[in-house]
Amino acid sequence: MSIVTVQLGQCGNQVGQELFEVISNDANDTQRKVYSECSSERFFNETANRELVARSVLIDMEPKVISQSIAKAAKFGKWRYGDRSHFSQKQGSGNNWANGYCVHGPRHEEVVMDIVRREVENCDRLAGIMAMMSVAGGTGSGVGTYVTQCLRDAYPNSFILNHLTWPYGTGEVIVQNYNSVLTLSHLYQLSDAILVHENDTVHKICAQLMNIKHISFSDVNKVIAHQLGSVLQPALTGDSHGVYNRNPIGELMSSLVCHPEYKLLSVCNIPQVSSSSMAYSMFTWPGLLKHLRQMLIANAKMEEGIDWQVRAPSLQPEGIERTRSHRRPGFNTSLANLLILRGKDVNNAEISGFQDPSLYTPWLPADEAFSMWKTPVPFNKYEKSAILVSNSQTLLRPLDNMVGKAWNMFASRAYIHQYTKFGISEEDFLDSFTSLEQVISSYNQL
């Protein structure tokens, strides 16, 4: 089964290209033929001349980034993008969600959906569609939301995963909070799950774990691609009987998104080291898993600076109803978690720490809340790696900050005229704010 990726805007296209690069390298590196074939089938189409063509659609409202991505992909000759799988315009969306959603989206709907249809038809069986975009700009956010809506209408029975990149808190775009609020509120209705990477977090990983001195967007994008690739590459699920899971997106959704009010997913990956230190590092499963568990409950995004003081509350004895006592300060409550283990000796890993009911919200039985995938095939040169995809309160604070800043700006009506001139009214803004406050409240109550 295959995944069709839709890359939207500058961020979506840049990260998407890095993702395919990581996947292609990982599939090529490995000695395991079955893994390699499964991965290829999932992400690439093999042409008559044995070329690998990415199952991807590139969309942008200005042409430079797409040209670059296509050129970069073709550079090493290992894979490339399809010749007619891209669509660009000349103008750009001017960082304006309303321009993307109300003007560019509808204007180019037919052409874009046509390209997507062609890509989908190239798949033997469609596992799902992944839309990749940022929320700060105009095209990724506005056109991306519109395209997601079209995808939902065109493929009502397919899984749609939105991968979002949240901007630096200190600003890349001044109206980024407005664009983010409008995007998230709409996507919440349209998407099956929303997987988020924050630039701030990834930047810290680059600085502190990977020791990169002058961090560029290329470095940030490579880390995002590595984390995303580690989730989507083939793995064996509990009941897949030795065969690689056919539909990672579907499995992801059924493990993690059991309630429509809770769709925000985050990814944590351990270890994450610079390539120069990799040769000197020895990791054990107990060590990795202990750190990963603490990262989850203390809401840390990387192995350094974890707060070991935060502890899970002790388990209530049987018969006594679990109260919300575990909502302690600093403790990150999860709705559901998916643990993916890749590498050597994976069957010896002890994962019971993640099945501890005190990690989870009381209204979901603990055995439904936790799932695990594994594969003995190492990922992207890491001998062992553990990935946690989590539906938890991790994104609560960043989301709250984003909504707070947008609300402050909205209170003074700054920049609103730029949106209303394209057809978004103040009412629409209020609706978006209301839906997101609802989401914040739901996660608060986990």
Add this chain to the structure above:
Amino acid sequence: MLTQGNSILPISCCDPFNPSYHMAVKRASSFSQTNGVPSQMTVVVPCYVCISRRRVGGSCDITGGRIQSLKARVNSSDELLRHFDVCVCLFVCVSASHPLTRLMSSLQAVLVDMEEGVVNEILQGPLRELFDSTQLITDVSGSGNNWAVGHWTYGSAYREQIVDQLRRAAEHCDCLQCFFLIHSMGGGTGSGLGTCVLKLLEEEFPEVCRIVTSVYPSAEDDVVTSPYNSVLAMRELTEHADCVLPVENQSLVDIVNKIKHMSHSGKPGSVIKKDSAIISGQGGVSGAEKPFDAMNNIVANLLLNITSSARFEGSLNMDLNEIAMNLVPFPRLHYLVPSLTPLYTLADVNIPTRRLDQMFTDAFSKDHQLIRADPKHSLYLACALMVRGNVQVSDLRRNIERLKPMLPFVSWNQEGWKTGLCSVPPVGHSHSLLALANNTCVKPTFMELRDHFTKLYRKKAHMHHYLHVDGMEQACFTEAISSLSSLIEEYSQLDATKDRLMPDAARLNIAT
């Protein structure tokens, strides 16, 4: 595949005492490597409406010169061909039938001049091949430093011709991205006819962004009626422009003097790298530098930097529409103070990080602003940083973190930064920074303008020259001054919030 770019189309208007300030800009076609057929590119149309001859001289060689020099460097290498083509494409039309080594002939510029002197100079100058006669709209006698003559008399007389030329130019564009209008405020044609053209652009092309570079008169301006002209023009700018980049001659002079002082100071380690100063007409076609060339070069660089992301690749693109979107929170408050750094590159090649950080610090110092203003001590509504060259996002973030505590931002936009990273630096530099600030520091400039206006208006001095013109009424004056006053008032209200701690707005309450 060659990347496509945007192109700029200039329209120029001159006044007898104001030499034109031109940029050689053309619509560009790029070659598509796959099939050799030229494809169109998006276009930015700059309109130049003349600038005071006293202060700013004709600098059409600048961009033309820059293009020439880039062309010369690039001819030899295919790899750079793409860069050449893209950057040139913004300004030059390269058509299929001519080899890339020659500049093309169909420059899509509209030059409007109410007096022939300056335009003739250009037509005889090194850039003559870029213009053709259909693009010129000239008259003979000029506007006599009278806004009303420029706006009403010539405005109505040449309206059709101007609209025609604009339409023709716009039709050649695949995708018209924005208009650049360049003019001065103090004279008659630049100020009067220029703002008339602005209104025209809004009527004919309402969806296309209008970015205006206005040269404001300095304190010692010897055109007696310049306060009238400026205030009358201000009203039009406030109502009809999307963004205005005000520039003051005095600041340009100060910058030029600073560079000259630096290059002549003879201190060790202070040798400026050849042709790297922003005042140098790098690769300029004409030999001797005319007066004002240095000052004009600064403004030419400003425009080159603003459009750099549209022309070249980068990891975080920032195009012209994004500038208007992010920097204009309320429709009338669209005056953006520009500053350019570095002013020059020292010949010593090693650029440690300290120098890079110095570039960021300088961008906020009052010596680098292109109007006499001190943004650090006034309130920021929004700020954009366009970085060119080998600068990464981490350098950008580090500097923003460092400078943020020193810069007062309005309460609802505490992190009001718009950033852009373009990989290609300007010629002669390894990196550069353009900062555009929407800041209340423009208020003193406007208040001065209002004071000068009031001094004349109280005595009704020179008003009969204006009122004699068909279409001009007393009401124009009163409306103009009241528009300026209310603009000043809006800035004052924002200033009042500067040192106060504003509470966060109460959030929506969701019933649980």
